[in-house]
Amino acid sequence: MPDLAPSKKNRLIFIDVMRGIAVLWMIETHVVDANLFNYLKTGFFYTWLNISNGYVAVAFIFCAGCGFWLAAMRKGDDYRSFKAPIWIYLRRLGFIFLMAYWLQLPTLSFKKFSGMSMAELIRFFQCDVLNAIVISAVLALIIFLIIRNNKILPYIFLIIAILFIFLTPWIRSLNAMSFLPPYIATYLMAPPVSKFPLFPWSAYYFAGAAFTALFYKIEDKKKFSIIVAVSGFVVAALLFATRHITEGFMGIPDWWQGSPQHTFFRLGGTVMTFSILYLIEDFYKNRKIGDVMRLCGQESLFVYVFHLMIVYGSVVNFGLRQFVGNNVNWYGVFLMTLTLCAVNYWLAYIWNGFKGKSPEMSRRVIMALSLFFMVVFIFNPYG
Numbered sequence: 115m116p117d118l119a120p121s122k123k124n125r126l127i128f129i130d131v132m133r134g135i136a137v138l139w140m141i142e143t144h145v146v147d148a149n150l151f152n153y154l155k156t157g158f159f160y161t162w163l164n165i166s167n168g169y170v171a172v173a174f175i176f177c178a179g180c181g182f183w184l185a186a187m188r189k190g191d192d193y194r195s196f197k198a199p200i201w202i203y204l205r206r207l208g209f210i211f212l213m214a215y216w217l218q219l220p221t222l223s224f225k226k227f228s229g230m231s232m233a234e235l236i237r238f239f240q241c242d243v244l245n246a247i248v249i250s251a252v253l254a255l256i257i258f259l260i261i262r263n264n265k266i267l268p269y270i271f272l273i274i275a276i277l278f279i280f281l282t283p284w285i286r287s288l289n290a291m292s293f294l295p296p297y298i299a300t301y302l303m304a305p306p307v308s309k310f311p312l313f314p315w316s317a318y319y320f321a322g323a324a325f326t327a328l329f330y331k332i333e334d335k336k337k338f339s340i341i342v343a344v345s346g347f348v349v350a351a352l353l354f355a356t357r358h359i360t361e362g363f364m365g366i367p368d369w370w371q372g373s374p375q376h377t378f379f380r381l382g383g384t385v386m387t388f389s390i391l392y393l394i395e396d397f398y399k400n401r402k403i404g405d406v407m408r409l410c411g412q413e414s415l416f417v418y419v420f421h422l423m424i425v426y427g428s429v430v431n432f433g434l435r436q437f438v439g440n441n442v443n444w445y446g447v448f449l450m451t452l453t454l455c456a457v458n459y460w461l462a463y464i465w466n467g468f469k470g471k472s473p474e475m476s477r478r479v480i481m482a483l484s485l486f487f488m489v490v491f492i493f494n495p496y497g
Contacts (some may be wrong), residue, residue, distance in 0.1 A: 127399045127408055129180050129326075134411030136173035137418055141458065143167040144425045148435040149442040149450060154196065171243050172318050172380045174414070178247045179271075179322025182254055182387075187264075192258055194375060202268045203255075207248050209480075210415065214244035216487075217422055221319045223494045232296050241308040241315075244418075249301065249312060250319035268327035271320045278317035279377045283365030285313040286372065292383040304372055314377045321381055325388070339389035346386030353379040406459055413462035417437040421458055430487075 146155075146163070154160065160186040185203070192199040218238045223225050240248075254271065261267055290299035291307075300308050332338040353360075353375050369376055398404035409416055427433030434450070442450065469476040 126184065127404065128243050128388075128395045129184075130411035131395075131398065131404060131407040132173060132388060132391050133177040133181075133414050134198075134407035134409070136170055136177065137414045137421075138407070138410055138458070139167070139457050140170045140174070141421050141425070141454050142417070142447075143170050144421065145434070145447055145451045145454065147442060148425050148433070149438050150447050151443060152440050154444065169380060169383055169387075171315075174243060174418075175247055175250070175315060175318040176322035176325075176381075176388075177385050177411075177414075178251070179254070179319040179324075180253055180326040182319070183323040183326045186255075186258055190258070191266070192287055193255070194262065200255075207251055210244050211248045212377060212484075213249065213419055214242055215413070216420065217244075217428060218242065222429045222491055223496055224492050225495050236296060236300065236307060239297045239300045239310050241303075242339075243310050243315075243334070244313055245301070246310045246315045247319060249252065250316040253316070254320065254323060268331075269326045271324040275317040275320035275324060278312070278320065278373045280364070281316050282313040282372050282374065282377070287365065311372075312372070317377060318381070318384070321384075325385060329388075336393065342388040343386045343393070346382040346384070346389065348382075349384035350379050350386070353382065379466045409466055410459060410462055413466050416462050416465055417458045420461060421454060424454060424457075 146167070155164075186193065189203075191433055193203070215238065218240065219227075220230065220234065253274075257270065257274075258267065259388040261270060274301070285302055286304045290302040293299075294302070301312050303311055305311075329335065329338070357369045357375065357379075360375050361367070361373070364374045366373040398407070422428070423433065425432060425434050427436050465476075
């Protein structure tokens with residue numbers, strides 16, 4: 115297989131930067147949700163901020179799809195020969211999957227957990243961002259292993275993305291809870307059961323993989339990026355401008371909740387951002403802001419997990435939502451967001467350096483913490 119992707123030592127800066135912007139932007143999104151006065155969640159500014167916040171998880175999942183394709187092009191032969199890289203990749207996916215459920219764990223006691231009703235466990239089984247990424251990644255990997263023609267794979271991924279988009283109304287109409295076990299059905303259920311169900315959210319993952327593959331086939335990437343940036347903006351603007359006309363057209367009454375029009379609206383803005391970041395890469399790649407965003411992108415899982423623990427709390431700690439609640443004005447939200455971004459970057463910087471100097475020790479730290487948590491969870495009777 116030809117090596118179409120750059121080596122790890124020459125990472126694609128703009129994709130890391132896009133992922134870094136997404137995960138830092140996510141901090142603002144969650145601080146506003148958890149801490150802004152409810153009476154301030156109205157008006158022109160909040161409406162547009164909320165619309166922009168809707169792109170955060172989309173960009174995060176889209177970049178995960180980009181990363182899959184680049185990794186597959188570097189290590190595809192090893193993946194298809196079931197050599198060490200595929201097992202390392204699957205181990206990482208398994209860890210991310212466990213982290214997804216850890217963030218949703220309702221109690222620190224297995225005794226209490228096992229005694230909970232299914233209604234109480236629905237939040238634990240919900241499909242969140244990390245769940246959607248892992249399931250999408252496994253599906254993409256299976257397809258990659260089955261179909262060995264790399265030239266047609268991007269088009270297959272694109273078709274799959276389109277299917278996830280247009281099948282969403284039908285999937286939601288089925289009410290999966292009525293015929294599937296809850297721990298599976300939640301992956302198909304619309305909000306409020308799951309905030310990020312596979313339909314349509316997996317579409318962003320496969321779109322990211324397909325778009326990245328097609329992007330690297332283009333010889334004149336600058337011209338292509340200009341065309342995509344303009345086209346993405348026009349598509350998003352047209353879909354937004356006609357939302358009242360097309361609402362309910364595809365079987366989903368609320369345009370904002372999983373309609374194909376809304377999904378394409380978000381994809382238009384996402385590919386536009388991808389292209390713009392490529393076009394202006396020379397501006398930021400040797401500046402501090404580029405280094406900050408790139409490192410946050412490389413350590414996006416760390417930033418994602420840590421900031422959620424701080425903002426919403428977890429099974430082992432209270433968060434700002436519990437301590438502060440929705441009792442902060444815009445100025446306070448700005449300061450909290452800025453502080454959390456700085457703290458997350460600082461800790462991500464330390465962790466990144468530690469991993470670089472002592473990769474084996476970093477793995478042992480993760481294993482030790484995981485083992486400690488499992489022991490507490492199993493033997494703690496109180497929760």
